[in-house]
Amino acid sequence: xxxxxxxxxxxxxxxxxxxxxxxxxxxxxxxxxxxxxxxxxxxxxxxxxxxxxxxxxxxxxxxxxxxxxxxxxxxxxxxxxxxxxxxxxxxxxxxxxxxxxxxxxxxxxxxxxxxxxxxxxxxxxxxxxxxxxxxxxxxxxxxxxxxxxxxxxxxxxxxxxxxxx
Amino acid sequence: xxxxxxxxxxxxxxxxxxxxxxxxxxxxxxxxxxxxxxxxxxxxxxxxxxxxxxxxxxxxxxxxxxxxxxxxxxxxxxxxxxxxxxxxxxxxxxxxxxxxxxxxxxxxxxxxxxxxxxxxxxxxxxxxxxxxxxxxxxxxxxxxxxxxxxxxxxxxxxxxxxxxxxxxxxxxxxxxxxxxxxxxxxxxxxxxxxxxxxxxxxxxxxxxxxxxxxxxxxxxxxxxxxxxxxxxxxxxxxxxxxxxxxxxxxxxxxxxxxxxxxxxxxxxxxxxxxxxxxxxxxxxxxxxxxxxxxxxxxxxxxxxxxxxxxxxxxxxxxxxxxxxxxxxxxxxxxxxxxxxxxxxxxxxx
Numbered sequence: 001x002x003x004x005x006x007x008x009x010x011x012x013x014x015x016x017x018x019x020x021x022x023x024x025x026x027x028x029x030x031x032x033x034x035x036x037x038x039x040x041x042x043x044x045x046x047x048x049x050x051x052x053x054x055x056x057x058x059x060x061x062x063x064x065x066x067x068x069x070x071x072x073x074x075x076x077x078x079x080x081x082x083x084x085x086x087x088x089x090x091x092x093x094x095x096x097x098x099x100x101x102x103x104x105x106x107x108x109x110x111x112x113x114x115x116x117x118x119x120x121x122x123x124x125x126x127x128x129x130x131x132x133x134x135x136x137x138x139x140x141x142x143x144x145x146x147x148x149x150x151x152x153x154x155x156x157x158x159x160x161x162x163x164x165x
Numbered sequence: 166x167x168x169x170x171x172x173x174x175x176x177x178x179x180x181x182x183x184x185x186x187x188x189x190x191x192x193x194x195x196x197x198x199x200x201x202x203x204x205x206x207x208x209x210x211x212x213x214x215x216x217x218x219x220x221x222x223x224x225x226x227x228x229x230x231x232x233x234x235x236x237x238x239x240x241x242x243x244x245x246x247x248x249x250x251x252x253x254x255x256x257x258x259x260x261x262x263x264x265x266x267x268x269x270x271x272x273x274x275x276x277x278x279x280x281x282x283x284x285x286x287x288x289x290x291x292x293x294x295x296x297x298x299x300x301x302x303x304x305x306x307x308x309x310x311x312x313x314x315x316x317x318x319x320x321x322x323x324x325x326x327x328x329x330x331x332x333x334x335x336x337x338x339x340x341x342x343x344x345x346x347x348x349x350x351x352x353x354x355x356x357x358x359x360x361x362x363x364x365x366x367x368x369x370x371x372x373x374x375x376x377x378x379x380x381x382x383x384x385x386x387x388x389x390x391x392x393x394x395x396x397x398x399x400x401x402x403x404x405x406x407x408x409x410x411x412x413x414x415x416x417x418x419x420x421x422x423x424x425x426x427x428x429x430x431x432x433x434x435x436x437x438x439x440x441x442x443x444x445x446x447x448x449x450x451x452x453x454x455x456x457x458x459x460x461x462x463x464x465x466x467x468x469x470x471x472x473x474x475x476x477x478x479x480x481x482x483x484x485x486x487x488x489x490x491x492x493x494x495x496x497x498x499x500x501x502x503x504x505x506x507x508x509x510x511x512x513x514x
Binding site: 074075076077085086087088089090091094095101104105108109110111112113114115116117118119120121127129130132133134137138141144145163 | 330
């Protein structure tokens with residue numbers, strides 16, 4: 001504000017609450033200190049000091065940042081990418097993003113976080129085997145992209161062995 | 166079964182013969198599944214997509230769950246064929262517009278359709294005429310079991326069937342009914358239905374076209390919760406809590422229209438019939454608007470020389486893909502407007 005601090009409209013304290021109202025097309029600006037603003041009923045949370053608010057904000061953004069940094073070591077997808085695209089990269093993401101995903105699941109499914117429905121009876125693979133296959137296939141994809149053909153051949157053999165076991 | 170065999174045939178789910186078919190056009194149950202050990206499609210290489218498609222097609226064929234099967238390589242299909250499949254609800258718009266290896270397998274009666282590599286590796290649906298959710302679930306459950314004997318699905322004890330989008334995880338089930346609600350629309354009470362549906366956490370959207378208002382009187386209601394309830398509970402909630410109310414409201418509204426506004430409703434219904442019997446050029450939306458009123462007139466017994474089935478046929482055959490398939494060539498919108506009017510005149514006169 002042009003380098004100098006504006007004073008409160010009602011007293012001499014520095015103004016920290018700035019409000020613009022438009023009434024009947026007339027623009028009305030108010031600049032108040034926290035005390036006067038509270039008296040006018042303008043501050044939203046008079047009980048929460050600025051430090052507390054900042055602290056909350058920082059912990060929220062830190063948490064958001066940490067969540068954004070979650071990366072699945074199977075498919076390479078980050079939680080941030082998932083939030084942008086809306087689709088997960090592989091079944092293992094449910095484990096890799098669990099901390100961030102569980103609240104989302106609960107919101108989407110009326111508070112529920114666990115499956116109670118049908119269970120596949122003939123599924124050929126337990127979870128461990130599924131995970132291992134997924135890891136091998138991702139490694140194979142990378143090996144092909146990077147033209148590491150010997151490695152790719154080895155991975156193909158491993159996948160075949162696991163598939164037919 | 167070949168795709169061309171379908172172009173003059175009514176899909177069984179549109180037969181208009183099922184329970185409450187005058188209001189519930191069709192019931193649909195869809196299950197989402199993914200093959201274990203592969204990434205979801207957003208992270209698949211083209212090679213992996215093809216591997217998944219081959220694996221699933223092989224398993225479905227070996228399971229022998231599709232009578233008189235129709236298999237379409239959606240990746241290779243021309244745009245017109247894909248549009249035609251969307252109109253028959255055998256594939257989704259998303260599947261039609263997608264890229265890479267993807268397929269569709271259906272039974273000849275078109276009551277079962279399996280999409281391979283849509284949003285998930287496998288989306289299986291059963292479509293039935295009228296309100297028939299339990300039997301539709303029995304069918305899809307049986308097919309699911311048969312496929313699962315040959316392919317391991319991505320599944321976790323905690324989260325259930327794992328899907329690319331977490332909104333489908335758990336049961337992977339989507340239960341929907343397609344409703345014809347002209348009287349509620351006419352009396353302005355449809356907003357109440359929307360509100361009730363939203364309160365029950367059901368999704369409701371307009372059908373036959375884009376956006377929620379498109380197509381006017383047709384609405385699809387579906388469940389949104391897939392986790393934390395069993396398949397049977399989800400179907401039961403759906404069938405017992407909200408759908409009977411909507412059906413009842415529509416019935417009452419229809420009866421009130423006939424009792425209290427007989428002349429008005431007759432005027433609307435017969436104007437629409439007269440217009441479709443005589444028009445020389447018809448757009449899709451105009452056709453839809455009038456067919457909806459005619460359908461109402463048939464159910465209310467105001468129009469006696471037409472069946473629900475004939476009206477349903479006109480809904481299907483007047484769509485752009487169907488008109489062009491019937492003509493055996495691509496047509497401009499102007500050409501289609503003429504062909505549509507001709508086809509409808511021939512059926513109604």
